[in-house]
Amino acid sequence: MREDYLEWINKEISIFAYLDLTNMLHWQDVLGWKFRIEDLMSQLFNFSNIKEIKVYYGFNEKDSKNSEAFHNRIKRTGAILRTKPMKFLQREIDDGLFFQRRTMTLFDNMVRSKVYELVAELQKSGVVIEEPKCNFDVEMTMDMLDDAEKTTAVLIFSGDSDLLGPLERLKVRGKNVGIVGVRGKVAKELHNVKDKYIDFGKFYTGKRTYISENPACGGTA
Numbered sequence: 500m501r502e503d504y505l506e507w508i509n510k511e512i513s514i515f516a517y518l519d520l521t522n523m524l525h526w527q528d529v530l531g532w533k534f535r536i537e538d539l540m541s542q543l544f545n546f547s548n549i550k551e552i553k554v555y556y557g558f559n560e561k562d563s564k565n566s567e568a569f570h571n572r573i574k575r576t577g578a579i580l581r582t583k584p585m586k587f588l589q590r591e592i593d594d595g596l597f598f599q600r601r602t603m604t605l606f607d608n609m610v611r612s613k614v615y616e617l618v619a620e621l622q623k624s625g626v627v628i629e630e631p632k633c634n635f636d637v638e639m640t641m642d643m644l645d646d647a648e649k650t651t652a653v654l655i656f657s658g659d660s661d662l663l664g665p666l667e668r669l670k671v672r673g674k675n676v677g678i679v680g681v682r683g684k685v686a687k688e689l690h691n692v693k694d695k696y697i698d699f700g701k702f703y704t705g706k707r708t709y710i711s712e713n714p715a716c717g718g719t720a
Contacts, residue, residue, distance in 0.1 A: 549654070553581055556573065560584050
């Protein structure tokens with residue numbers, strides 16, 4: 500781990516960590532590897548001045564057995580789990596489901612026509628594609644503000660710009676803000692309010708499962 504990361508964490512008297520786990524799971528695509536939630540929690544709890552860790556992650560009622568098992572893994576680490584049922588939103592089937600608009604412009608006419616053919620077949624088939632949704636902006640905001648008197652700093656594992664407001668309020672109250680994220684997944688608004696940015700790929704010291712080694716891996720850490 501980088502020395503400046505250790506210095507920033509160790510100089511604080513009391514840090515509370517807040518992990519937006521759904522946000523973090525998307526980091527794995529950028530990193531090219533998956534992290535273990537148990538290893539990350541162990542790493543954080545090894546810092547005596549990290550007094551509390553809160554993890555925010557939804558409950559999938561359509562796969563309750565696996566969802567409950569994963570929640571139990573989180574709770575066994577000693578972290579506090581905040582959860583609520585996931586909502587599933589139906590996605591429109593179009594080329595944007597597979598590629599960004601900018602990427603589509605890079606394809607030649609033959610490739611683009613193949614993509615459009617695939618989209619047309621899916622639309623005719625009646626296939627329904629659902630996307631899980633479970634935002635915890637409100638819960639994270641309430642917890643951070645409620646905990647403020649017990650902390651000298653917060654460590655935020657998220658790149659969501661919706662956290663700007665509560666973080667600005669914490670800064671006014673004299674709290675330091677550490678933002679943990681990965682390249683391209685942290686809103687510029689959070690960079691503007693941070694005292695320290697920590698690259699998760701250079702921070703995490705636990706086991707890594709490289710995606711290319713096991714492409715069948717699920718999304719959970």
